Amino acid sequence: MKIILFFLTLIQLTWGADATIEVVKGVAGLSPLAIEDASAQSNDMGRKFTKMLAADMNVVSLFTVDESYAMAPLDSLSPSPVHKDAQYLLRYRLSDDGSGGVKADIKLLQNGNELFFKTYLLKQSEMLVFLSHAIAFDINGKMGGSPIDWIKRKVLFIRLTSPRHSEIVASDYTLSYQKVILTGGMYGFAKWGNKEQTDLYYTSLSDFKPTIYKMNLLSGKKEKLISSDGMAVCSDVSEDGQRLLLTLAPNGQPDIYMYDLSSRNKTRITDYSGIDVNGQFMGDGSIAFVSNRLGYPNIFSTRPGSTAVTPLVYQGKNNSSLSSYKNFLVYKARENSATFSGNTFNLHLLSLKSGNIKRLTASGENDYPRFSPDGEAILYIKQDGSRSSIGVIRFGLNKSFAFPLKSGRIQSIDW
Amino acid sequence: MMKNVAFLSATVAMLILSGCSSKEPAIDATANGNGTSIGTNANANGTSGTDSNAVIAPITNANANDAAGSEASASDSQLASILFDYDKFNIREDMQASMAKNALLVKDKAVKLEGNCDEFGSDEYNYALGLKRANAVKSELVNAGANADSITMVSFGEGNPVCLEKTQECWAKNRRVDFKLP
Numbered sequence: 362m363k364i365i366l367f368f369l370t371l372i373q374l375t376w377g378a379d380a381t382i383e384v385v386k387g388v389a390g391l392s393p394l395a396i397e398d399a400s401a402q403s404n405d406m407g408r409k410f411t412k413m414l415a416a417d418m419n420v421v422s423l424f425t426v427d428e429s430y431a432m433a434p435l436d437s438l439s440p441s442p443v444h445k446d447a448q449y450l451l452r453y454r455l456s457d458d459g460s461g462g463v464k465a466d467i468k469l470l471q472n473g474n475e476l477f478f479k480t481y482l483l484k485q486s487e488m489l490v491f492l493s494h495a496i497a498f499d500i501n502g503k504m505g506g507s508p509i510d511w512i513k514r515k516v517l518f519i520r521l522t523s524p525r526h527s528e529i530v531a532s533d534y535t536l537s538y539q540k541v542i543l544t545g546g547m548y549g550f551a552k553w554g555n556k557e558q559t560d561l562y563y564t565s566l567s568d569f570k571p572t573i574y575k576m577n578l579l580s581g582k583k584e585k586l587i588s589s590d591g592m593a594v595c596s597d598v599s600e601d602g603q604r605l606l607l608t609l610a611p612n613g614q615p616d617i618y619m620y621d622l623s624s625r626n627k628t629r630i631t632d633y634s635g636i637d638v639n640g641q642f643m644g645d646g647s648i649a650f651v652s653n654r655l656g657y658p659n660i661f662s663t664r665p666g667s668t669a670v671t672p673l674v675y676q677g678k679n680n681s682s683l684s685s686y687k688n689f690l691v692y693k694a695r696e697n698s699a700t701f702s703g704n705t706f707n708l709h710l711l712s713l714k715s716g717n718i719k720r721l722t723a724s725g726e727n728d729y730p731r732f733s734p735d736g737e738a739i740l741y742i743k744q745d746g747s748r749s750s751i752g753v754i755r756f757g758l759n760k761s762f763a764f765p766l767k768s769g770r771i772q773s774i775d776w
Numbered sequence: 777m778m779k780n781v782a783f784l785s786a787t788v789a790m791l792i793l794s795g796c797s798s799k800e801p802a803i804d805a806t807a808n809g810n811g812t813s814i815g816t817n818a819n820a821n822g823t824s825g826t827d828s829n830a831v832i833a834p835i836t837n838a839n840a841n842d843a844a845g846s847e848a849s850a851s852d853s854q855l856a857s858i859l860f861d862y863d864k865f866n867i868r869e870d871m872q873a874s875m876a877k878n879a880l881l882v883k884d885k886a887v888k889l890e891g892n893c894d895e896f897g898s899d900e901y902n903y904a905l906g907l908k909r910a911n912a913v914k915s916e917l918v919n920a921g922a923n924a925d926s927i928t929m930v931s932f933g934e935g936n937p938v939c940l941e942k943t944q945e946c947w948a949k950n951r952r953v954d955f956k957l958p
Contacts (some may be wrong), residue, residue, distance in 0.1 A: 479830065480830065481829075481830050481831070481832065482830065482831045482832070483832045484831070484832060484833050484834055485834050488832055488834070488835075491832045492832055495829050495830075495832055498829060499829060513829070515835055521934075521935050524935070524936050524937050524938070524940075525932065525935065525936045527935060531835045531836065540835050540836065542835075542836060542840070543840050543841075543842065544840075544841055544842070545840075545841040545842035546842035547932070547935060547936075549903070549933065549935065550900070558835075565842070566930060566932060566935070567842065569928070570928065570930070571930055571931075576840075578835065578836035579836070581836070581840055583840070590928055590929055590930075591891075591907040591910065591911070591929040591930060591931060592903055592904060592907045592930075592931050594900055594903070596900065608900055608904070610904075610907055610929075613907065613908075613910070613911035613914060613929060614911070615900075615904040615907055615908075635908075636901065636904040636905070636908060638899075638900035638901055638903075638904045639899065639900045639901065651899075651900065651901050653901075658901050681897060681899060681901035681902070682897070682899035682900070682901060693897075693899070704896050706896075706897070726896070728897060728898060728899060729898060729899055742898065744895075746942060747940075747942070770895075770898075771898070772898045772933070772934075772935060773898060773899075
């Protein structure tokens with residue numbers, strides 16, 4: 362009977378999530394955690410917050426999470442009766458901070474012992490999910506989990522609302538909180554411009570020529586950076602935020618350029634009569650990019666000032682999108698030759714040091730992979746018919762999660 | 777016997793659960809953020825002291841509106857859109873007649889060529905494909921006597937479909953270059 366139950370649990374856990382999960386390791390070894398509301402009164406916000414914390418704790422992947430709602434006093438050392446089997450208790454007390462925000466007292470108990478206590482201040486109650494992410498980050502740190510700095514990052518995406526209309530949206534990684542930053546035109550390829558996530562770059566396609574703008578979120582100010590006939594995209598921003606890799610096509614030929622923000626000079630990196638796009642800074646000073654110079658899209662690398670170009674990927678005949686982190690690449694590959702229905706695009710992780718390739722997704726249209734700034738996770742777009750989802754892959758743990766967008770289609774993402 | 781029961785149960789469970797699996801998030805997405813922004817960075821009065829993770833500040837004070845974008849449309853009247861094959865940017869035989877007719881109609885005019893793609897891929901490569909299609913049309917126009925300087929190009933990638941159904945016919949209509957006269 363135990364064997365049957367074990368199989369049922371394992372299958373449920375693996376089947377419910379994205380198929381990229383190969384094996385859920387050590388499920389039986391995770392400790393049970395319950396979440397309890399210690400606020401003065403039970404209300405919608407309190408109930409919603411239990412769901413948010415449960416979702417985050419599942420992503421943290423250190424506990425088996427009991428998602429049932431219950432109230433308990435913050436200082437009580439024992440769980441509420443419905444949570445009597447929980448070894449860990451995560452309690453929260455939400456209160457009005459008196460100026461439109463929320464004060465949150467958070468406590469983590471292990472078998473009656475206090476492991477963690479902290480008070481948070483949320484400036485806007487609408488951003489409740491970010492409070493949950495901040496708590497998950499701290500609990501994960503306290504428990505010694507793999508780094509999850511990405512959980513607090515703001516995700517930037519372009520939503521196509523109708524033909525020739527789109528908007529730029531900032532959200533959390535689950536898409537629960539969404540803030541429209543710019544609307545009224547047609548935009549593409551929004552990308553964060555600095556670590557603090559206060560600056561962003563985007564392409565306006567409503568201008569006479571495609572134009573890259575820089576926008577500051579604190580002031581709302583927009584600054585025109587550069588235009589090009591045909592195509593203008595900010596593909597990557599250097600770690601210090603001072604150099605950009607752009608795709609420009611002044612003569613109808615998309616090529617990669619390096620743009621220095623302080624001197625405002627641009628340097629041509631590639632010069633090829635076909636397609637060169639999607640430049641990415643690599644950890645060793647080289648630049649990886651997508652090119653069709655062998656007759657099909659594939660991943661290559663070059664160095665500024667050099668004309669030598671080296672293929673980086675030797676598998677697949679249609680690798681058309683990439684993201685880099687130091688010596689790692691994640692790229693999108695078309696798996697089948699079906700011209701129309703049944704197109705399958707999967708994401709692959711390549712270690713340039715070992716040459717090992719790991720397939721990260723198993724089916725469907727998986728697009729636009731983006732490494733988190735700490736290289737611990739990959740964000741991507743999953744297209745399912747007219748519906749887009751944002752996926753997060755924690756490849757170190759063989760886990761992935763998908764969060765659907767309610768309306769519109771996602772063109773690009775960044776975090 | 778016990779092994780068989782376990783195997784059968786697992787198989788049945790697999791079939792049932794695969795039908796029930798859901799990618800819905802545990803959190804209900806609330807869509808369009810219209811939250812007003814109050815942008816101060818006060819410190820939290822946490823008993824364990826303050827750190828950068830204790831205060832969650834608003835994302836932005838901005839909620840900007842650009843001037844209205846242009847409406848979706850195919851080529852200007854009388855000018856036929858030029859259609860392309862999947863993943864290709866060469867002008868097909870069956871498009872040559874439309875191409876020649878368009879070349880005559882825009883010969884001494886300024887024209888904007890808008891490259892478009894089907895919905896498979898929103899990455900830069902797909903946009904570049906749209907641009908290469910526009911560029912192939914531009915080359916034909918220049919060969920037919922048009923002035924290269926009077927031709928501008930843009931790629932809208934998959935963002936400007938004229939047909940929204942999930943059919944081969946529909947995707948074929950979207951892989952196109954439109955002609956726009958100012």
